[in-house]
Amino acid sequence: MAEKVKLFVNGQEVEVESGKNLIDAIGAVGIEIPHLCYHPALGADGNCRMCLVGIEDGRPPLVPACKTKAVEGMKVQLDTDKIKKIQHDIMELELINHPIDCPICDQAGECKLQDYYMGYDGQKSRMTVPPVVKSKNMDFGCGVVHDQERCVLCARCVRFTRLITKTGELGIVNRTDDARVNIFPGRPLANRYALNVVDLCPVGAMTSQDFRFKQRAWFLTKSKSICHGCSKGCNIYVDHNREKYKDDIIYRFRPRLNQVVNGYFMCDQGRMTYKLENENRLQTAQLSGIDAGLNETIEATRRALSQSVKTVILISPNCSLEQMHTLQKFAASCNGCVSGYSDGYMKTGDGDDFLIQDDKSANRAAFALLGIDSSKSGFMDSVKGADLLVSFQNDLSRSLSAAEIEKLHGEMKFVAVGSYVDGFTEKASITLPVASYSEDTGTIINSDTILQRYEVAVIKNNPILDLIHVVNLLGGEIKDCKEAWADLAAHIVPLSNIDLEHIPSEGLALTDNEVSNVAA
Amino acid sequence: MQVKVLSTRFDIPDAHKIEVAKEHGAYSTLEKVFSMQPEEVIELVKASGLRGRGGAGFPTGLKWSFLPKNIDKPVYLAVNSDESEPATFKDRYILVRDPHMLIEGIIICCYAIKSHAAYIYIRGEYTTQAKALQAAIDEAYAAGYLGDTIAGKDFQLDVTVHRGAGAYVCGEETALLESIEGRKGQPRSKPPFPAVEGLYGCPTIINNVQSIGSLPFILANGPEAYKAYGTEKSPGTHLFGISGLVKKPGMYELPLGLPILEVIEKVAGGVRDGRTLKGVIPGGSSTPVLTPEEAKTVTLDYESMAAHKTMFGSGGIVVLDDTVDMVKLVENLISFYHHESCGQCTPCREGLGWMLKIVKKIVRGEGSTTDIDLLVELCDNIEMKTVCVLSAACTMSTRSYLNKFRHEFEAYVKSNASTQTAM
Numbered sequence: 001m002a003e004k005v006k007l008f009v010n011g012q013e014v015e016v017e018s019g020k021n022l023i024d025a026i027g028a029v030g031i032e033i034p035h036l037c038y039h040p041a042l043g044a045d046g047n048c049r050m051c052l053v054g055i056e057d058g059r060p061p062l063v064p065a066c067k068t069k070a071v072e073g074m075k076v077q078l079d080t081d082k083i084k085k086i087q088h089d090i091m092e093l094e095l096i097n098h099p100i101d102c103p104i105c106d107q108a109g110e111c112k113l114q115d116y117y118m119g120y121d122g123q124k125s126r127m128t129v130p131p132v133v134k135s136k137n138m139d140f141g142c143g144v145v146h147d148q149e150r151c152v153l154c155a156r157c158v159r160f161t162r163l164i165t166k167t168g169e170l171g172i173v174n175r176t177d178d179a180r181v182n183i184f185p186g187r188p189l190a191n192r193y194a195l196n197v198v199d200l201c202p203v204g205a206m207t208s209q210d211f212r213f214k215q216r217a218w219f220l221t222k223s224k225s226i227c228h229g230c231s232k233g234c235n236i237y238v239d240h241n242r243e244k245y246k247d248d249i250i251y252r253f254r255p256r257l258n259q260v261v262n263g264y265f266m267c268d269q270g271r272m273t274y275k276l277e278n279e280n281r282l283q284t285a286q287l288s289g290i291d292a293g294l295n296e297t298i299e300a301t302r303r304a305l306s307q308s309v310k311t312v313i314l315i316s317p318n319c320s321l322e323q324m325h326t327l328q329k330f331a332a333s334c335n336g337c338v339s340g341y342s343d344g345y346m347k348t349g350d351g352d353d354f355l356i357q358d359d360k361s362a363n364r365a366a367f368a369l370l371g372i373d374s375s376k377s378g379f380m381d382s383v384k385g386a387d388l389l390v391s392f393q394n395d396l397s398r399s400l401s402a403a404e405i406e407k408l409h410g411e412m413k414f415v416a417v418g419s420y421v422d423g424f425t426e427k428a429s430i431t432l433p434v435a436s437y438s439e440d441t442g443t444i445i446n447s448d449t450i451l452q453r454y455e456v457a458v459i460k461n462n463p464i465l466d467l468i469h470v471v472n473l474l475g476g477e478i479k480d481c482k483e484a485w486a487d488l489a490a491h492i493v494p495l496s497n498i499d500l501e502h503i504p505s506e507g508l509a510l511t512d513n514e515v516s517n518v519a520a
Numbered sequence: 521m522q523v524k525v526l527s528t529r530f531d532i533p534d535a536h537k538i539e540v541a542k543e544h545g546a547y548s549t550l551e552k553v554f555s556m557q558p559e560e561v562i563e564l565v566k567a568s569g570l571r572g573r574g575g576a577g578f579p580t581g582l583k584w585s586f587l588p589k590n591i592d593k594p595v596y597l598a599v600n601s602d603e604s605e606p607a608t609f610k611d612r613y614i615l616v617r618d619p620h621m622l623i624e625g626i627i628i629c630c631y632a633i634k635s636h637a638a639y640i641y642i643r644g645e646y647t648t649q650a651k652a653l654q655a656a657i658d659e660a661y662a663a664g665y666l667g668d669t670i671a672g673k674d675f676q677l678d679v680t681v682h683r684g685a686g687a688y689v690c691g692e693e694t695a696l697l698e699s700i701e702g703r704k705g706q707p708r709s710k711p712p713f714p715a716v717e718g719l720y721g722c723p724t725i726i727n728n729v730q731s732i733g734s735l736p737f738i739l740a741n742g743p744e745a746y747k748a749y750g751t752e753k754s755p756g757t758h759l760f761g762i763s764g765l766v767k768k769p770g771m772y773e774l775p776l777g778l779p780i781l782e783v784i785e786k787v788a789g790g791v792r793d794g795r796t797l798k799g800v801i802p803g804g805s806s807t808p809v810l811t812p813e814e815a816k817t818v819t820l821d822y823e824s825m826a827a828h829k830t831m832f833g834s835g836g837i838v839v840l841d842d843t844v845d846m847v848k849l850v851e852n853l854i855s856f857y858h859h860e861s862c863g864q865c866t867p868c869r870e871g872l873g874w875m876l877k878i879v880k881k882i883v884r885g886e887g888s889t890t891d892i893d894l895l896v897e898l899c900d901n902i903e904m905k906t907v908c909v910l911s912a913a914c915t916m917s918t919r920s921y922l923n924k925f926r927h928e929f930e931a932y933v934k935s936n937a938s939t940q941t942a943m
Contacts, residue, residue: 179863
């Protein structure tokens with residue numbers, strides 16, 4: 001626990017963490033100090049001047065809260081007429097050259113300028129002279145669009161490219177009210193985290209080419225989830241909306257703060273995986289490429305399983321712990337071999353030292369924990385003499401060449417239980433759709449062996465059955481996710497003491513306790 | 521009234537050359553300096569009462585004593601030669617006419633603060649001055665006054681001339697450091713103060729050219745000789761640049777404490793025949809203007825200026841006569857500070873541009889009394905809300921014109937033309 005200090009805010013005593021600046025320290029106990037340029041991941045810059053607070057008996061008596069540490073006995077003034085006037089004056093100055101184009105601005109509804117205008121300004125404009133005219137709709141690259149007129153020059157984006165990605169594509173050129181955020185001529189944003197500047201921008205100056213003009217922020221439901229783009233497991237918000245007469249559609253992923261896993265950020269590639277949840281989904285059960293009813297297809301699959309001499313159950317490294325366990329039990333019940341072969345999900349060398357991992361699957365760490373073999377040799381041994389291959393969300397075409405797939409296809413029947421149309425589902429004679437992770441709940445372990453849980457984010461108009469339910473219909477004994485976890489906890493020692501309802505928001509690090517106990 | 525303390529060698533032909541300068545006493549204090557302990561030099565400078573000549577007037581010796589003791593980092597000296605304040609033209613005389621006085625001062629200062637690297641930050645427009653200074657430094661290296669040993673003593677010192685790129689704000693000490701470090705010249709938030717964390721994160725002393733230039737005299741003649749000039753709280757002499765509508769504008773070295781009107785009359789020849797005095801800017805464009813009535817009791821020292829709610833500033837006195845249009849003067853003034861705002865802090869970046877547009881509107885004859893009131897209010901709203909005092913330099917001076925010459929602004933508002941000519 002961090003050391004606590006007592007200080008006074010508006011005469012009231014509050015206990016806050018020491019060592020933090022006033023914005024964070026006082027903010028943690030629910031008292032807002034308005035600020036535009038300060039961001040905990042980027043440090044204090046002190047340029048917006050919105051966080052100026054009074055310090056009674058202080059020297060100097062007026063300080064930027066972002067650059068002032070919380071100290072025992074400090075008397076912070078936020079509600080004096082002087083401070084209120086400063087906040088009002090700064091807001092007035094922020095807005096004099098701002099286009100006030102909220103009706104056509106994507107940031108509207110989640111804009112600091114709007115919030116602060118309502119909270120701290122609220123007066124009519126006194127601007128009787130023409131505002132400064134600046135450039136709009138500038139393509140900064142990586143899908144980032146910049147509007148200089150909306151910009152408040154807080155330099156969060158500039159600091160992001162200097163401090164976080166260390167690529168430095170952005171800068172502020174010129175002085176005075178000629179100052180503009182810009183790229184250098186012919187050198188647009190070129191890093192794999194560029195879209196984070198859209199989230200960082202407190203106003204509508206940075207917008208995403210992909211998201212622009214699609215939805216108003218206030219219509220979006222913000223559900224929590226975990227990105228499945230790689231094994232990092234970045235915490236995300238799934239922003240989705242069901243428009244009248246339409247289905248529930250995901251419009252964007254945004255990073256969600258998790259200090260242990262991903263901090264405030266996520267990569268652009270992971271951010272764009274929201275599209276996979278909307279498009280190219282496996283929607284209908286099919287027999288030999290022809291739409292068939294679910295019951296009919298389930299029956300056909302059961303028949304195939306019962307007639308099979310040797311069945312191979314192929315599990316995806318994206319399946320949750322509960323799904324993997326359910327499948328293991330199911331395989332045992334129908335004498336099937338289990339494989340987690342998924343070399344194609346590895347992109348060696350693609351990862352970096354920040355968030356992006358080589359492994360483009362979300363739960364490979366569970367393979368080791370549950371004893372699921374994922375080697376190619378293991379898989380090749382399994383398929384020897386097999387006449388049925390049932391893949392659960394595993395796109396084998398990513399791991400094997402077309403010729404290899406073709407050879408296997410000649411030897412056995414393919415059944416695909418999956419969420420997306422992929423190279424394997426196209427070859428399968430039976431396809432069964434199941435819910436994807438954004439429509440399902442589950443537990444996964446990331447590349448740093450941190451256990452995280454995701455909940456249902458999106459409910460479609462016609463919900464697709466989840467994988468465990470489908471396996472149950474195929475003859476599996478586990479009925480739902482809860483039961484799967486109870487069974488897991490009973491059988492897998494490292495998971496035995498975990499209370500799923502109370503996993504901390506930053507995830508549960510398994511390395512520290514359970515997993516190491518097992519090794520010993 | 522004129523004295524020769526700093527300007528002793530200014531009128532000697534070729535005094536910028538080391539052999540001529542040495543003939544007339546340059547580098548003669550070094551023997552004495554190196555025989556003293558560094559702390560003794562600091563005490564001696566403290567005793568002289570020398571105050572920083574950059575404008576703020578902070579005691580030089582006291583500033584040096586703020587350096588942290590027992591540090592394992594190098595200490596730097598940055599000499600502020602970014603003389604950019606409108607109406608200020610004193611340091612350029614030292615740079616061109618007696619650069620060796622500055623170099624000698626740098627040696628004294630660096631010995632006192634235990635620094636082995638000094639940077640002279642010179643404004644970009646000073647091409648002649650930079651060349652003259654560099655030539656003098658080259659001579660000093662050749663003559664053994666700079667480099668691995670100084671005048672044969674075991675003290676190493678390197679001096680680097682760093683030319684600015686034309687930003688007024690780089691005269692602000694922390695923006696100056698940013699600029700030397702190769703970044704955009706933008707002031708840093710204080711604390712930390714440069715004496716603790718300055719250039720390249722190391723303790724740094726920043727002094728004005730004239731402050732450093734004053735050191736050889738103090739070392740040679742002792743603090744008492746220096747204090748013989750000036751007033752008790754403002755000892756010594758100052759290079760005053762007198763400009764504006766006087767008969768004899770120019771740079772004059774004077775002891776501090778002289779009545780400002782007497783100096784204008786006797787030294788600068790007074791206003792032109794048939795004209796009357798309308799106002800005096802006492803120390804560079806940023807200092808609040810004085811009316812002739814106020815000027816009657818003002819003397820050229822820090823305490824008198826403060827008592828009259830203005831500032832001593834950089835010693836750049838601007839004399840305004842009855843032909844000056846104060847509204848257009850303010851337009852010119854705001855235009856300058858707006859152009860030079862670094863653009864970092866919201867109030868200065870956005871506010872000065874707004875003020876400029878309002879005053880232009882008034883000049884065009886389209887203004888109203890609301891606009892005059894708004895200008896006054898904006899001065900209050902912007903002032904002291906920023907990292908540095910550039911915005912205050914604009915608002916403090918602007919406010920003085922708005923308060924003391926409001927009738928001129930109102931005349932613009934009432935009839936949309938001025939009968940007075942522009943300055």
